[in-house]
Amino acid sequence: LFLLVRMASPLLPGSVTSKYTKKGNIRRPPVYSDVENKFDVTKGGEDDEDEEFAKLDVPSNVVGGLMAKSSVAAYTATGAMKSISASEIWSAAMSRGSANVLDSYLQGGEAMLPMLAGGAQETKEAVPDRETEALAMAELDEKIGNDHLRLLYLVSLYSKAAKTEEDMEKWIRSHALYVLIFEGIVTGVFNFDYASQSEFIGTKRLLINVSQEALDSLDDLRELGQIRSLKLASADQRGISNAYQVSREGHRLLKRRLSQEMQDAVDSFTHTAEGELLHAGFDGDVFFLFTASGYRAESTITNIEDVSYVSSPYVPNCLRRSNKVLTSNSHRSYECAVGKTSIRDELSEAIHLADVRVLLAEYVPLGDNAIDSMCDKLACRDRIQGGLFADYTDIDPTGEGIEIPAGLTGVRVLDFDLLNFVNFEADIHFPESEGIIQVENFGTHLRRDGFCMYALKVEAILGNSGDNISLDLLSRVLVDVMMDSSRIIDSLVTEYQRSLLDLIYHGDKETRDKMAVILADNIDPKMSAELYLDGAEYEAELKQVIGQTYSAYDLTDDELMIIGKNGILVTGRGSRRYEPLLLQSFALISRERFFRYLVTRSFTLDNSLRRLRNAMDTYENDPNSIVVIRSNMSRVSREVVLLEQTLSYFEESLHEMSFTDPDEDDSGAVLMATVLNARLQHETLIRRAKDLNKNVYGAGQEFRSLQQMVQVISSTQSLRLGEIMQSNTTKMDLMVEQVEKSGVHLDVIKLLLAAVVAFSLLDRLTSLHLNVRGSFVSGFEPFLEYIIELPGPFFIISVLVWVGFKFLFIDHRTRKLNSKLTSGLNMVVKLSVNKRINLARWRDFLLFKDILHEQSDRVAGSQRHKVVMWFETDELKWRGMPPRIEASFDERNGFLLGVTFAINRSRSRLTDDTARMLFFEDLVNAKCLKAEDVVDDGEAEDKEEEEEEDGDYI
Numbered sequence: 008l009f010l011l012v013r014m015a016s017p018l019l020p021g022s023v024t025s026k027y028t029k030k031g032n033i034r035r036p037p038v039y040s041d042v043e044n045k046f047d048v049t050k051g052g053e054d055d056e057d058e059e060f061a062k063l064d065v066p067s068n069v070v071g072g073l074m075a076k077s078s079v080a081a082y083t084a085t086g087a088m089k090s091i092s093a094s095e096i097w098s099a100a101m102s103r104g105s106a107n108v109l110d111s112y113l114q115g116g117e118a119m120l121p122m123l124a125g126g127a128q129e130t131k132e133a134v135p136d137r138e139t140e141a142l143a144m145a146e147l148d149e150k151i152g153n154d155h156l157r158l159l160y161l162v163s164l165y166s167k168a169a170k171t172e173e174d175m176e177k178w179i180r181s182h183a184l185y186v187l188i189f190e191g192i193v194t195g196v197f198n199f200d201y202a203s204q205s206e207f208i209g210t211k212r213l214l215i216n217v218s219q220e221a222l223d224s225l226d227d228l229r230e231l232g233q234i235r236s237l238k239l240a241s242a243d244q245r246g247i248s249n250a251y252q253v254s255r256e257g258h259r260l261l262k263r264r265l266s267q268e269m270q271d272a273v274d275s276f277t278h279t280a281e282g283e284l285l286h287a288g289f290d291g292d293v294f295f296l297f298t299a300s301g302y303r304a305e306s307t308i309t310n311i312e313d314v315s316y317v318s319s320p321y322v323p324n325c326l327r328r329s330n331k332v333l334t335s336n337s338h339r340s341y342e343c344a345v346g347k348t349s350i351r352d353e354l355s356e357a358i359h360l361a362d363v364r365v366l367l368a369e370y371v372p373l374g375d376n377a378i379d380s381m382c383d384k385l386a387c388r389d390r391i392q393g394g395l396f397a398d399y400t401d402i403d404p405t406g407e408g409i410e411i412p413a414g415l416t417g418v419r420v421l422d423f424d425l426l427n428f429v430n431f432e433a434d435i436h437f438p439e440s441e442g443i444i445q446v447e448n449f450g451t452h453l454r455r456d457g458f459c460m461y462a463l464k465v466e467a468i469l470g471n472s473g474d475n476i477s478l479d480l481l482s483r484v485l486v487d488v489m490m491d492s493s494r495i496i497d498s499l500v501t502e503y504q505r506s507l508l509d510l511i512y513h514g515d516k517e518t519r520d521k522m523a524v525i526l527a528d529n530i531d532p533k534m535s536a537e538l539y540l541d542g543a544e545y546e547a548e549l550k551q552v553i554g555q556t557y558s559a560y561d562l563t564d565d566e567l568m569i570i571g572k573n574g575i576l577v578t579g580r581g582s583r584r585y586e587p588l589l590l591q592s593f594a595l596i597s598r599e600r601f602f603r604y605l606v607t608r609s610f611t612l613d614n615s616l617r618r619l620r621n622a623m624d625t626y627e628n629d630p631n632s633i634v635v636i637r638s639n640m641s642r643v644s645r646e647v648v649l650l651e652q653t654l655s656y657f658e659e660s661l662h663e664m665s666f667t668d669p670d671e672d673d674s675g676a677v678l679m680a681t682v683l684n685a686r687l688q689h690e691t692l693i694r695r696a697k698d699l700n701k702n703v704y705g706a707g708q709e710f711r712s713l714q715q716m717v718q719v720i721s722s723t724q725s726l727r728l729g730e731i732m733q734s735n736t737t738k739m740d741l742m743v744e745q746v747e748k749s750g751v752h753l754d755v756i757k758l759l760l761a762a763v764v765a766f767s768l769l770d771r772l773t774s775l776h777l778n779v780r781g782s783f784v785s786g787f788e789p790f791l792e793y794i795i796e797l798p799g800p801f802f803i804i805s806v807l808v809w810v811g812f813k814f815l816f817i818d819h820r821t822r823k824l825n826s827k828l829t830s831g832l833n834m835v836v837k838l839s840v841n842k843r844i845n846l847a848r849w850r851d852f853l854l855f856k857d858i859l860h861e862q863s864d865r866v867a868g869s870q871r872h873k874v875v876m877w878f879e880t881d882e883l884k885w886r887g888m889p890p891r892i893e894a895s896f897d898e899r900n901g902f903l904l905g906v907t908f909a910i911n912r913s914r915s916r917l918t919d920d921t922a923r924m925l926f927f928e929d930l931v932n933a934k935c936l937k938a939e940d941v942v943d944d945g946e947a948e949d950k951e952e953e954e955e956e957d958g959d960y961i
Contacts, residue, residue, distance in 0.1 A: 093687050100558050100570055100682045147231060148264065154198055156265055158224050159233055159257055160273050161187060164284065166252035178237050178250035182208050183287035186294050187277065188221045189308045193351055194276045197221065200354055202482040202551040203311050205520040208289060212515040214486065215294075215308050219550040223542060225251065233257035311490075313443045314483045315346025318463040320432040320450035321364050322421065323586040326460070327430065329422035334432055336446050340467035347442030348469060356477035357544045360527035360578065363465040363476045365485065367492060368593050369521045370457045370601040371500065372507045372656035375426060378455045381499050382425050385418060392420040393431065396498055413438045416495055421450070428454045433461075435491050449488060451495070456660040458594045461492040461521075474529075481525075482551035489521050507656075510649045511604045513611075522597045523574030524589050525552060530578040536560055536567040549576065560682060562675035570682075585679055587667055592683040598660065598692060602699075605653060609702050612650060615643050616709045623716050633720065640717060647703075647710050654703055658696050664689055761817055765809035832891060832909035836919040840903045842940045844896065844930070849903075852933045853877075859891075863898070871899040887915030890922060903936070 165179035165187075185206075191197040201218040208215070228234040234257055237250040253261075277285050283298040287306070294306040319336045386392050396418055399411045417434035435447035449463035466473050468480040493516065497505055508516040536559035539545045549556055553571030560568045566579025575593075577585055619639055626632040666685050669676035853875060860876040873896055879889035891909040896902060908922045930936040 163253040178252045181249035186287040190276045196272045203486045220547040312349045314348045315343035315444040316468040317446040317466040321462040321464045322450035325587045346444035354479040359531045360476045361474040362528035364526040366524040367461045367521045368597040370598045373457045387423045393418040478548040525576045526582045527578045592685045595688040761813040762809045765812040834910040834912040836908040838906045844903045846901045848935045873898045
């Protein structure tokens with residue numbers, strides 16, 4: 008006899024099931040595929056009649072005291088007791104791999120395995136290998152459908168296994184496969200549905216259209232060994248990269264069963280008309296399809312589909328403190344019936360819900376001050392509370408009017424506690440596409456411990472009334488509410504809280520995901536919880552709203568609970584009584600989701616610190632390394648501080664939590680409390696927070712160590728710079744000495760050159776260079792002959808001619824040349840401007856200047872500095888010799904940074920004030936600068952004395 012010991016069903020009403028735990032059978036774990044003496048476990052069917060299962064009767068007092076115990080006792084047929092801890096129960100509920108705690112015993116080979124009684128097992132004759140292979144192929148063909156084959160062929164186009172050690176393995180990444188599957192769906196090749204979900208793509212979180220049915224088919228192919236899956240840790244530690252490759256068995260299956268029609272269908276959207284294979288790429292914002300020859304087309308996988316719907320605000324009674332009636336929009340349900348939708352796929356609806364209430368939750372680091380600030384924004388203290396809010400920050404609070412983008416939110420305060428919480432309704436009026444009608448109104452609960460909940464009641468979606476809501480349409484509503492609720496809460500919290508969210512979500516806080524609880528009075532089709540996890544259409548639709556499904560429970564005969572990665576679905580007419588239990592677990596699950604991002608952020612911080620240390624170890628190899636290190640140190644310093652503060656907020660929120668126990672007479676509530684086990688989650692989060700605190704503390708210590716290293720590097724560089732400056736100073740002294748010697752030598756050369764020229768001119772004037780006596784002016788012959796014949800007078804005359812020539816020609820030309828050089832500009836006025844200018848007008852202004860010098864300097868960041876130099880030409884305007892002007896400006900951002908005037912004080916009557924006034928006057932006339940941006944010096948001294956103290960004018 009087989010003995011099946013179940014985790015919860017023997018002790019409590021209901022059952023625990025999963026995709027791999029069908030009713031009436033046991034699924035052998037894959038680990039037993041290579042173990043000898045393995046048990047013969049049937050798939051269910053004909054052999055089920057031969058199996059007998061022992062059921063345990065447990066007294067009611069055991070059930071009543073279940074919450075107070077840390078473990079559940081399970082018994083074998085011989086009376087041996089096996090302890091199942093509360094953490095195992097919780098792990099079974101929150102993970103698909105161990106959806107039944109029994110699996111842990113099956114894998115461990117314990118006594119709880121189904122045992123055969125007294126040799127009752129029949130021995131079967133060995134089946135020939137060929138017959139076994141034929142049976143296996145027939146069974147495989149029965150499980151593989153046409154969509155499986157098309158999907159398998161699609162993966163084969165982009166993956167290839169290595170045949171030798173030198174070959175490279177080729178895999179297709181999961182996000183690229185998502186894009187290709189989506190293109191196959193919209194072209195009609197795949198018969199799959201899709202819905203939007205948040206996914207990490209590289210370093211960004213995006214909302215993309217993902218088909219859960221296609222993912223189920225991939226899992227089927229993996230389970231059957233037709234596809235292999237590869238998982239790699241990303242370099243930034245933000246997530247796991249998944250990739251797929253067709254196995255050898257998969258290739259054999261394609262050769263045997265793939266028809267030409269299926270191949271042509273897949274080729275129609277994976278190849279161009281010329282036969283080139285299309286590849287999926289991502290440029291940081293959108294996905295696109297491209298070929299090696301340069302073809303490129305944008306994919307619409309990131310286009311979120313909208314539906315028309317009507318909703319009413321909802322806040323659970325356990326969170327209310329007043330009797331204010333919630334707004335009801337049920338009378339407007341007809342409006343969405345005439346609305347449009349942007350869904351392009353033809354939906355195949357399998358599950359419908361009635362009287363749906365959706366609760367979304369997240370954790371935001373808040374506190375007493377944040378709640379008080381939020382109450383002020385919502386005008387909770389005023390006579391008229393609430394108002395209209397916009398996702399916009401006022402950057403000009405002194406202006407006359409306000410212009411904001413379209414999209415407002417009306418807020419109606421319900422009840423509040425200035426120190427603890429606030430409840431309000433949010434009426435969304437964001438612009439939608441033409442024809443889309445959305446009456447979006449949801450209730451919001453914000454608490455000082457960081458628990459944020461957004462809830463609504465779905466009145467109608469398109470033509471479906473509130474008692475016939477399909478999960479396909481509900482998934483579109485959930486995405487819309489997730490996005491809009493993020494915008495609302497971001498506009499209400501402080502800038503500090505927004506900076507914390509930006510840090511934790513890597514700048515993608517707008518697309519952050521939230522946990523969902525879906526309550527419904529009825530589900531159609533109504534069946535046992537285990538049947539919804541069928542690995543087919545039912546489970547695929549459930550995944551669209553609650554993510555990867557983990558486990559399912561029959562709480563009572565009429566009520567069931569299905570747990571998924573992103574939420575929980577509870578159906579039944581009495582589902583509202585579970586709200587207190589769900590909310591306390593919900594608050595912890597949302598914290599756990601936030602904590603995962605917090606842990607990931609600590610990993611990326613550790614990587615940043617490691618890269619900084621490597622950069623410091625090799626800073627001598629890169630001349631720009633110090634600039635980069637200082638910039639990264641500033642960024643990492645802020646991250647360390649914010650991470651420490653976020654963890655502090657998180658730990659405080661855990662210590663402030665309290666819990667309520669279920670009614671012992673309510674078997675469904677007891678089962679729900681046992682499975683979710685809020686106290687166990689709370690204890691686990693406290694332990695994990697303490698563990699993370701060690702990492703954050705270590706990161707802080709590492710950062711302080713790096714700061715000391717930067718100081719050492721700076722000191723070393725300063726020392727080297729001092730040595731270089733000393734060496735350069737010595738060289739400059741030698742150069743100055745050489746220049747002085749060269750100047751003396753140049754003066755001697757100029758003197759000798761003047762003598763040579765003067766003597767040559769005198770010789771030619773007197774014809775003495777011909778060694779003949781020329782004719783003299785009549786009446787001066789005796790005098791001239793006397794001078795010429797006597798050496799002394801002629802020498803004196805030659806020297807006088809020499810001196811006169813040097814003074815009139817050489818010295819005069821030298822003084823004139825020096826007057827045009829910088830040495831003649833003996834007054835320098837530096838002016839710091841930092842005013843925004845019209846770049847187009849400024850460039851036109853420079854066209855009329857004779858530019859002497861122009862230099863561009865790229866600065867790290869978004870700035871690009873440029874320096875231009877020119878001489879002014881109007882002597883009348885500039886009151887003498889015009890100055891030389893040097894202007895520095897930011898060519899990218901359009902800012903005039905500074906101006907330098909070089910003035911020859913001996914040849915000009917300009918003062919620094921006059922030069923400044925004339926220059927700004929030219930800029931205003933050229934419309935480069937606004938007149939109101941020009942302030943007189945007297946006003947500047949009165950208004951801003953700090954500018955003068957900082958050395959604005961030198």
